[in-house]
Amino acid sequence: MRMKSMLKRIFSSFVVVALLLFSSPSFSQKILYTYAQNAEPKFMLSGGNITGLCHDIVQEMNKELRSEGIRIEYKSKELRSISEIFNALSKNEIQIFIGAAYSEKRESYATYLQPPLYGLREMFLVNSMDLMRFAERQYVKIGVIGDTVTSESLPSIGLRQEAIAFKSINDAIKALEGNEIDTVFYSSLALGYTLKNSKGKFETLKDPSEKYYHYVVLSKSVDKDVVAKIQIALEKLHKDGVVRALIKKYGLNDYVIPGNVVEILAVDWEPYEWYDTVRKEWVGVDVDVVRAVLSKMGYEASFLTFPWSRCVELMKIGAYDGIMSLRITQERLAFLRFPEEPLSTGKDVLFKLKNSKINFSRLEDIPNSVLCGYSEGYAYGDWFWDAKFKKIAVPDDITGFKLLKSGRIELFVSNSMVGKELAKELDVDVECSPVFGEKMIYYLAFSKNYQGSYLSNVFSQRLKEFKLTDEYLRILRKYGITYDDFWR
Structure with missing residues (x-):
């Protein structure tokens, strides 16, 4: 009997402690209310219940937030317009919405989380x-x-x-x-x-x-600690591939891309960036650095290519997130956001066939009749444009070296490292001039929009930190480059 009585007292004590614990503020659940938008397939009604891509994201976020005592709930099952939803956010009628595009007006009364949903x-x-x-x-x-x-x-x-x-x-x-x-x-x-x-x-x-992009947005009234926890949950959904899987579930792969994927335009420009046809992937010193830094930011780099002039035109309309490796020019500043921290450097020189009798030890020694090729859309130094010899635009460096080899042009201007790699690959016996101009500073430039501004600022700081690491030095050595080659 004494044993039963003792067990009963222990059980009662356990119940009391449990009730005290779970009724304490640390175990109380924080409810964030939301509305569903009248926009298929983000939100849809099926049998009176809400479904859709963004509804599924709500459900997945609730799984991640359960241990933090936070839950997202619909204030009603009625589908609302986006203007009604942001009006409700501004009045704190709801505290969160899943799947909103950015606008300056909206940012005045809502907090946008990074990375975007998609x-x-x-x-x-x-x-x-x-x-x-x-x-x-x-x-x-x-x-x-x-x-x-x-x-x-x-x-x-x-x-x-x-x-x-x-x-x-x-x-x-x-x-x-x-x-x-x-x-x-x-x-x-x-x-x-x-x-x-x-x-x-x-x-x-x-x-x-x-x-x-579409984002998770929160009312300005939401506590900063709660915002931080939702941010972590969002990052985990991307890291675990949950958002990617939901996009696939709705058959939207051709139309939507996960928000942590940064699409970057690149061209074959060895050793900075080029597509390895054997490994079926983009490689190069700039590619490896960009990939590493974005990864540390919680993003994934995806590289795409078009002819160089086409890449520039696509960035003018903001069709992709970034483009590399670029010099800053006044024209480009009009449609691109450049980070403060540069990605790499290089030196432009003139190339000629080894059997050529042209003397290019000094620019003044090159006859005005000599024809020199240059890649259309590339930013060369003033020394090149001020030189008196003739100039002709070609689509890219590969074309330039082929024309040089065939004798259709007598000189070609190129980054010294890129030119040497191309000459070797195309079996062109060349020699290069002295460096006439300043060192070229190259950047990963981003679209001039809300997301591009965010990426540019954070990427700049993380890149600066990354350059101080052994990992950075290993990437340089992998491509036969020293720290002094770039930065001394």
């Missing part, structure tokens, strides 16, 4: 039967979703055009089907989902467009 692009959707005749239209009626970031950035696609605002994407698609409008302009998330499920009913215009 990146997407603007997109035009047309009826398939109208695609071939679309370019001939003199007057275009374009459906947009009212009070959205995309509706404020409508590009010009016709001689005359009229924007017609709709409350939801479903209303806009119905108007397109009924030929009330000629096209719908909205995000690749919504229109890509519609296109995928249209069974050939719709097509998209293929012109490249600006890349932008």
Whole structure:
């Protein structure tokens, strides 16, 4: 009996302690309210229940936040417009929203978390039967979703055009089907989902467009400690590939990219950056450094390539996140954000065939009749442009060295390390001139938008720190470069 009584007292004591613990402030649950947006496939209603990509992200975030005593809950199951949602955020009627584009106005009363949830692009959707005749239209009626970031950035696609605002994407698609409008302009998330499920009913215009992002946003009233915990949960969803898997679940891989992936334009420019056809990946001293630094920021680098002039044009419209390896020029400052910390350096020199009789020990000794090639769109020093010899633009360095080898040009200007690698690869027997100009300073430049500004600032600081590490020195040695080669 005494044993039963003792066990009973122990159990009672345990219950009391447990009740005290779980009723204490440290175990109380923090509820953050949200609304679902009237925007498929971010949020959708199925049998009265909310579903969709951003709903699934809410569920996954709740799993991560459970141990922190934080939970995201819907204030109602009614789908709301984005203007209604941000109005509710500004009044603290709700405290969080999953899947909002950035605008300066919104940032005044909402906190945007990094990294973004996903990146997407603007997109035009047309009826398939109208695609071939679309370019001939003199007057275009374009459906947009009212009070959205995309509706404020409508590009010009016709001689005359009229924007017609709709409350939801479903209303806009119905108007397109009924030929009330000629096209719908909205995000690749919504229109890509519609296109995928249209069974050939719709097509998209293929012109490249600006890349932008959707974020987790919080009311300014949310405690900083709670914001920090949600930030950590978001980073973990990216690190574990959860957001990537959800994008795939909805069949959106062709239209949406995880927000921690930074898309960077590059060209073959050995030893700085080039595509290794054997390993099937981008390599090079700048590539390895960028990849390492972005990884430490919680981001993943993805490298893409086009002809150099095309890369520059794509960055002018903000189609990708970054471009390397660039010098700063006044023209580029108009559409690119350069970090304070440079990525690498180099020296431009003139190359000639070894059997050439041209004397280029001094610029003044080169005859005015000599023809020198240069890569179109590259930024050379004033010494080159001020030189009296003739100049001709070519598409890229590879073309330049091939023309030099064939005798169609007599000189070619190039980065000294790049030129030596190319000459070896193309079996061109060359010699190079002295260095006539200043050392070239190269950067990874970012798009001039909200995300590009963030990446530029953080990347600059992390790159500066990374240059002090043994890991950085190992990358340089891997490509036969010393620290002094770049920075002395």
